[in-house]
Amino acid sequence: MVLVFISSKIFTYETNKTILLESVPIQENIPLFPFTTLKLGGSARYFLSCKTQSDVHIGLDFAKEKGIPFWILGGGSNTIIPDDGYQGLIIKIDTKGIQERELGDFVQISVEAGMSWDQFVEQTIKQGLTGIECLSGIPGTVGASPIQNIGAYGQEVSNTIESVTALGPDRKIYEFSREECGFSYRNSAFKSGAFQKFIVLSVHFLLSKVEPICVKYPEVENAWSARKKERPVTQSRLEDLEEFRNLILSLRKAKSMVLDPSDPNTMSVGSYFTNPILSPESLERLMNRFQELNLNPPNLFKDADGYTKISAAWLLEQSGITKGLSYKSVGVSTKHCLALVNRGGTTRELLELEEIVRMQVQTKFGIRLEREPVLLKS
CATH class of the missing domain: 3.90.78.10 (UDP-N-acetylenolpyruvoylglucosamine reductase, C-terminal domain)
Known part of the structure; x- marks a missing residue:
């Protein structure tokens, strides 16, 4: 665990229906169903969309000053909202950004928590990288991926995570190694362990330029073998990865496991x-x-x-x-x-x-x- 940063105090003032915190609007009585894939649930008493990590600090200061609880929301694909809503502050993580570093046969990638998970996967596929290709089509955000330790078709995200940067209850920022994250099947220390009160800010991955595509799951293995028989001509690594991603997406779509407004x-x-x-x-x-x-x-x-x-x-x-x-x-x-x-x-x-x-x-x-x-x- 590495201590990185200590935040500063934020000052606030109010208007009639929108509370402005250093030009960051906190909205009142916002319906939450549009922010979840289930499209269920009531309204949030207060709602803040965070475009930067500083916005998160602003939201926490507001909740503390009001004496109300807060909840961190990502893509809403793993959250059930009660019918009577939430009487505290919803802090929606909408931060974006990627940084990359070449390390021989690997690429180290740091991703902000609010980025769409599938958009991130798609980008790595286009770069010819393996490690999360079976996780194509999973809804939600990058920040939620280590919390749930998302997985599908023989891959788990924890296998490629090097570390997670998170904001602690003491308002300090920490970096936790893969071992400290306490990953297990669909679980982590952020979901049910020592770090439940921590807010994931960014996730750091190590993906491969050379390791083969993961074909472990029987359903995927059978479908991939059938596709390769249909096109015996050898393809490039990038072409193979793009075709494999399309295969995973087609398998998920057949089960309605890819978000589609028409389905x-x-x-x-x-x-x-x-x-x-x-x-x-x-x-x-x-x-x-x-x-x-x-x-x-x-x-x-x-x-x-x-x-x-x-x-x-x-x-x-x-x-x-x-x-x-x-x-x-x-x-x-x-x-x-x-x-x-x-x-x-x-x-x-x-x-x-x-x-x-x-x-x-x-x-x-x-x-x-x-x-x-x-x-x-x-």
């Missing part, structure tokens, strides 16, 4: 539940349950520590949660049973459906699914 199934947070990680004892109980139900187990993924990951989607399907299932004005995606979608409903209805789905899996298999997105407390 109602994308009014979701993507995968709503994480894949359960089972201890050896839990796995043994589950295998016994499979025998009782006369079910063949799905593909299981074991890690080096003896734990096993099982598909949440498979558990849902086997528990009777079908694609297209409806509950009031929410439901299950018609393309992927792991995605709960908004069909003009409310957050309350979504949470009711969540519990219905969870209880069906728990009743049949004895496994309680964990919600992946964060529910904001009003």
